[in-house]
Amino acid sequence: MLTNYKTLKAGYYKVLIGLLVLTTITFVQPYMFMLDSTFGIQMLIGAVKAWIILMYYMHLKGEKLIGWTVIFAVALVVVFFAIVVVDVEHFQYKDASHITSQELDVTHTTSHEK
Amino acid sequence: MSHEYVPEIAVDRDGKEHEVQGWQGDFYGGKLGFWLFMLTEVMMFGAMFLVLTYYFSLHPADFLEASSELNVLLGGTNTVVLLISALTMGLGLLKMRNGDIAGAKLMIWATIILALLFLGIKAVEWTNEYQHGVFLGLDALQSGNEHSKPFGQILFFGMYFTMTGLHGFHIIIGIGLMLWLLKRINAGKVSTEHHILHFNIALYWDLVHLIWVFVFPYFYMIGAGDVVGGVINAH
Numbered sequence: 001m002l003t004n005y006k007t008l009k010a011g012y013y014k015v016l017i018g019l020l021v022l023t024t025i026t027f028v029q030p031y032m033f034m035l036d037s038t039f040g041i042q043m044l045i046g047a048v049k050a051w052i053i054l055m056y057y058m059h060l061k062g063e064k065l066i067g068w069t070v071i072f073a074v075a076l077v078v079v080f081f082a083i084v085v086v087d088v089e090h091f092q093y094k095d096a097s098h099i100t101s102q103e104l105d106v107t108h109t110t111s112h113e114k
Numbered sequence: 115m116s117h118e119y120v121p122e123i124a125v126d127r128d129g130k131e132h133e134v135q136g137w138q139g140d141f142y143g144g145k146l147g148f149w150l151f152m153l154t155e156v157m158m159f160g161a162m163f164l165v166l167t168y169y170f171s172l173h174p175a176d177f178l179e180a181s182s183e184l185n186v187l188l189g190g191t192n193t194v195v196l197l198i199s200a201l202t203m204g205l206g207l208l209k210m211r212n213g214d215i216a217g218a219k220l221m222i223w224a225t226i227i228l229a230l231l232f233l234g235i236k237a238v239e240w241t242n243e244y245q246h247g248v249f250l251g252l253d254a255l256q257s258g259n260e261h262s263k264p265f266g267q268i269l270f271f272g273m274y275f276t277m278t279g280l281h282g283f284h285i286i287i288g289i290g291l292m293l294w295l296l297k298r299i300n301a302g303k304v305s306t307e308h309h310i311l312h313f314n315i316a317l318y319w320d321l322v323h324l325i326w327v328f329v330f331p332y333f334y335m336i337g338a339g340d341v342v343g344g345v346i347n348a349h
Contacts, residue, residue, distance in 0.1 A: 001306075002212045009208060016201045023197060026331055027190055030339030038339075042331035049327045057204055057320045066149050073153045081164050088168060099269070100172060 015056045022049050144310040145317075152321050159277075159325050166273050166332065173266020180263070180270035181337025183248070188239045189334040192232050193326065199228035200323045207316045210299075213306045219299060222292050225319065229289050236282055240275075250275050274333050281329055284322050291315045 002008065026045050030038050055061040060070065094100045122134040133139065170177045206221030240249070247254045248271055253261035255268050262268070295315050298304040304311050 002208070005208065005212045009205065012201060012204050012208065016197070019197055020194075023190075023193055026193075026335060027186075030335055032339075035339070039336050042335050043328075046328045046331050050324055053200070053320055053324050053327065057200055057323075058317055066146055069146070069149060070153065074156065077157055077160050081160070084164060085168075099169075 011056065015052060018052055019049055022052075139308070141310050141313075144314060148314040148317055152317065155321060155325075159280075162273070162277055162280075163328065163332070166277070169266070169269040169273065173264075173269060176264045176266025177270050178337040180267040180274075181333060181335070184274070184334050184337075185239055185242065186334050186338050188235055189330055192235050193330050195228050195232050195235070196323050196326050199225045199232070200320055202228065203316045203319045207309070207312055210304075210306060210309050210312050215299065215305070218312070219296060222296055222299075226289055226292050229285050229292075232285055233282060236278065270333075277329055278333070281322070281325055284325070288315075288319055288322055291318060 022045050026042060029041055029045075034041050054070075060067050091097070091100065121139070123131050124134050125131055202221045202224040206218045206225065209215075209217035209221060243249055244252070247261065248263075249255070250272070253259050254263050255271050256262060257265060257268055263271070292315060295304065295312060298311060
C-alpha cells in the first residue's frame, strides 16, 4: 500500500491539466499569435510537453542513473544528427540527386501548371 | 491451481541458498533495460524527424501547403485521446502499486478503449485522404503524371503516412501488450509486489504519447491557420 497515494494521484491530474493547457496553446497559436514563428513555437511547446511527460509520467524525476543514461544517449544522437546535417550541407551530388535537384522541381512545377 | 510467485533458488559452492533475481524480482534492472530499448525507439523516430526536417528545409512552401490540407480537428482529437490515455495508464499503475488490482485492470481497459478510439479516428482520417486521392501509391503522390502533387508535397505526405503509420503500429503493439498484461494480472503473475511488467508497459505507452507530441505539430500545425510567415516568401 502506498502511504502517499492521494498526493501521487493528485500529481497525475495536475500534470494532465498542464499538458491540456499546453495542447490548447498548440491548437490556437497558428490562428492567433506569433504567426511568423509557428514552427519554432510548436516545437518549443512540444519540447516542454515532452519534458513534463519524461519527468512526471515516466518517473525520470529523481532518477539519477537512468536520467543520465537518457541524457547521454540523446546527446550522442544529437552529435550524430549534427554530423549528418553538416554532411548533407556538403552533399556533392546535389544537382544529380532526385531529392535535391532544383531542376526537377522546376520541371515538375511546369508540368503541374499545365 | 496456485499462481503465487515462487522464487528460484540457486545454491553456491558453500551450500548457501540465494534467490535468483529474475526480471520480476529485479525491478531496477528491468526498468533500466526497458529504458535502453526505448532509446532505440527514440533513435528510429529521431532519424525520421531528421529526414523530415531535411525535406522541410528543401521544400518549405510545399510542406506548409501540404500540412494545411490535413484535418486538424481529427488530429487534435487524437492528441487529446492519447493525453487522457496516458493518464488512465498512469492511474492504473498507481492503483496497482496501492493494491487495488480491480481498479488497475479497469484503468488498463480504459486505456485500451482509448487506444482503439485513436486507431478508429486515424482510420477515418486515412479513409478521407484516400477518397481525396492522397494516399501512398495513388497518382497524386507519384511524380511525373498530370495528377502529381508538387515534389515537396509528395515528400511531406510520404513521411506523413510512414510516420503516422509506424506510430499507429506502435499503438497496436501497445494494445497487445496491455491485453497480455491483463492476462498476467489475472494469472497472479503481476501483483502489487511484482509490477515491473505493468511499470514498463506504462513507460512504453508514455513513449508512444511522447512521439505523438512531436508528430502532431510537425504534420498538422505547421501549416494551420494563417501561417504564411517568411517561409513561403523566402521560397
